Each structure stands twice: as structure tokens, then as C-alpha cells.
Amino acid sequence: MTALDALTVTVEPGITGLVGANGAGKSTLVKILLGLVEPSAGEAQVMGHDVVRDRAAIRALVGYMPEHDCLAPDVSASEFVAFLARCSGLPPAACRERAAEVLRHVGLFEERYRPMGGYSTGMAQRVKLAQALVHDPRILILDEPTNGLDPAGRDEMLALIVRTGREFGISVLVSSHLLGELERICDGVVLIESGRLIRAERLGALTGETGTLVVEIDGDAASFCSALLAAGLTVRAEHARILVDLRDAANTEALQQIHDCVRDVAVAADVGVLRLVRSRSSLEDLFAGAVV
């Protein structure tokens, strides 16, 4: 079975989303970057270090938050995080201090002395993020960090990721199958499907203005639509909205003419224009387009 196939991608610093449906190969890509799985062919580099040959160099640079549960129920969060800090080679005293610090950073206070078996999903996710941060990595790899969280918990986790990524200069690679949330926090996005790369772009480029003008009117959409067609525009009606194709418009002047034309037709037909706006594609549209 091939989980990843002919996938070539470069991830820039900043917060990057790794998007794909379940089974698209997100976790496999993450595990290859972490050196947990050896690629059967091809190569990968993390900050210039080869994942197979320079594994030791990568380990101090990377913090990993897995998708699955990974907490021991019978120890406390502070003990657990301090132990993992020691596994990253930090001296014992520094481990306790760092553990307390990162747990406070993710919002765990007195609870951190209680056994983790009694934690809520939200608290468990925070501990998982804290352990990924405890050795002060340069890159955080978060596999589905919002999995299982309620909307409020989701927002808090995303805010935490943004803070960590933006304020402290740690690059973040965050995987998710939920596009909406990535749209809110990412600088760039890598879209994969069945182990193949679909797109990898900065978010601005992906969700920029599209070649469609959305017109919403107060009146009969069908007759307005035919009036626009008569005026020489390419249009189609979508429910109550009318979508005007702008792809033929080569420059701003041509765009302006189309806008004017819509206005004139509206005046002639005596309908009120409620909304006249260039549509922006969302990640959802991109994703839907990619899957089919």
C-alpha cells in the first residue's frame, strides 16, 4: 500500500495547514518528517536536515503532538511533561521549571498536579500541546490538535496555536480535515488527497478574488438574468443570486464597464440591487473542487 505517492512540497516558515480527508496521508507525512516511519523511497528534509540521516539533529528542533491519546492516566501533567522534557535531554531542574512554565502557557494551573486520567478532552489536548513545547522546539508538528474539542475548546486551542506561532516565532505545521479552522489561522496550506499533492500555496493566493461577480437583487431574478444576457454578459442564476462571469474582463476598465452595465440593467428593469460583490473562494470550495 502506498500512503504517499510522488509528493513534493516545500513548507515555508509560519503557520502551515496540512489538509486532507481521513486517510489522505497526513499522518504518514508527519511521521516521515519526525523519523518515526522511514520513507520507502524519496527523501525529506526538516530545516535542512535529512530525516533519515540527521534524525538526531531534527529531534531537538521539533515538537510533536500526536493525533491519538498519549497520556498516562495515573501520573500528573507536571510529572509527565517534566519526564518528556528529560527525554529531550534537559537537566532535571530545568525540566520541572519548563514543565510548569509551558503548562501555565497552555492554561493549566492547579490541575497540573492531579492524575491525568481525570482530565477533560480539552485539558488533555492542552497537556499534549505543552509536552510538544517543553523542550523549546523551532517547529511544532500538530496532528489534528482540535480533534474531539467542543467549539469553545476549538477556538481556545486555535488561539493558542496562533499565539505560539506568531508571538514566539515557532513555525507550526498543523494537520486537520477541517478547513474552516485552518483558514482562520494559517499563512499557507498544503492540500493532499490519496497521498498526492493537490495544492500548496500561501493562503492569500488560494482564497483570493475569483472571476465571479455576485449580484443580489430585490425583484425577479430570472427576468433580470435574461436582461443581463441581452446586454452581452455571461451570467447564470444560482438560487436568488446572479453570478456574472468576469473572466473575459482583461483590465480594471473592462471590469468597471461590467459593473456599469449591471447598474444600467438594474435601473432599466427597476429592481433594487441588494449586493454587488466580487466573490472570494473559501478553502471549502477549493477542497470540494479537489476531491471530485
Add this chain to the structure above:
Amino acid sequence: MTMPADATIHDIGYRRYEGARLGARGAWIALWWQGVRAMFGLGRPAKAKLVPVFVVVVTLLPCLALLAASSASGGQLPIRYGTLLDGRLILFVLFAAAQVPEVLSRDQQHRILPLILTRDVTRLQYASARLAAVCTAMLFVALSPLLLLYVGEIGVATDPAAAFREMGHTLGALLLHGTLTAWVIGSLGAALASFTSRRAYATASIIGTFLVAAAIATGLDDLAGVSVRAAELLDPIRALRTMGYVLFEETTRGMELNPPPSLWVYSALLTGIGAAAAVGLVLRIRRMSV
């Protein structure tokens, strides 16, 4: 705790770590020490300490009783270490069966292994640190009561210096036997426990393996007519037991009828069994998918 009314908790945010990093060595020591603590249930709820405390108490009590008897007789009553060891080897197996899964199955059960293996720890380092932890704890349990007894015996003697001259060589025998016991039972236990993430299965497989070995050895001896000395080489516990008698120069009726092979045979055999198990453990950890 009282705080002034206007006290607030200041969020100092995330801070960089600029301090020292001990690297793989620090990580190895951490894994080893955490494993040793887990073997004794330290840092865990009281329930986890049940078996370790039981085993330590049960191994310690007879030694203290013997020491008291020896003291009362002014050191006239020689202590028979071989006989003493005979009865407690099975306790060490129980200790391993109960506690080794804490060190080797637990990380798999709760899927902590990916967190450890993405840090300054290779799979080989993980396997060796865990094996060392198990053997350290086993060595402590196997050796400490006997060492206490040994020191005590010299201490209560009317002439300690003479007593030491007389039984100085016993110390070496104690250390050798304790080390081999820890190595064989620890390695076998660690290898078996590494194959499952379920603690109950790990415990059952450890007890089961030693039971089956004992059953096969007994069967060969009783039914197949294989010599008792050859048959017991298949059973690490019986091999350790007979080796104990030989080491401390004690004999049983059976040994008079069937003289055991030399100590070298036992040492080589037991070292080999432990080494084979250790190799099995390393291979298993290498191939484990996380």
C-alpha cells in the same frame, strides 16, 4: 494562601529555553530511572506499590529472622544461602511478572512511545534503558536481603574479622548469583512484556513461560528419562536453584545422587538465555510500529 486584593496572575507567555541540553545520555538516564521507579511503584498510586512492597517484605523477613537466630546463638548457626535462595526464586518471577509490564507495556498501552521516540532517544537506546531499569530493580530485590544478611552475619559474629576471613568468598558467590538471577528473569520478562500492550497479557506470558519451562523440564526428567541435570538446564529457575547450592557449597540428596555440572556451565547457560532475550527485546522494539 492569602493574596492582596489587587493581585493578578500575570501571563508571562512563552519563554525560550537557553539552558544546557544533556542530549542522549541525559535522556537515557531519565528513561532508566523512571523505569526503576516504576518497578517499585514509586510516584504512582498506592495500588501500584502493593506487589513491590509485598515482595520486598517477604524476601526481607526471613533474612531478618535468620539474622536474629544467628545473633542469639552468637554466630554459631551458619546461614545456608543456597537453601534460602531456593524458596524465593519464584517470588522474583512473580515480582517480574507484576512489575515489568509497568516499564515495557505501559508506554505501548497509553501510546506514549511516539512521544519518547521523537525526542533524544533512538529505539536501541529506549530498549537498553528499559532493560537496564528492569535488571537494576531485579538486582536490588534479589540481592539486598542477602547482602543485609551477609553483613549482619559478620556483624553479629563474636569475632567479625575471623568471620570475614572464613566467609569472604561468599560475597562473590552472592553477587554472581544475584546478577545472573536479575539478568535471566529481567531479560526474559522484559522481552515478553515488550510484545504486548496489555499488562494482563504480559503478566500472564511471563508467568506462563517460566511455568511451561518448568513443566517441560519436569516432563523430560520424569517421562522421557532424560537425566535430571540435563533437563533442568531447560528451566532457568531450577538451573538458578541448583547453581545456588553449588555456589554456596551446600548439597541436597538429589545432588549427591546426580552431581551437577560445573559452575561454568550454569554461568554460560544463564548468561546466554538472558542475552538471547535481550536481543529479542531489541528486535521487537526496532520493528514496533508507533
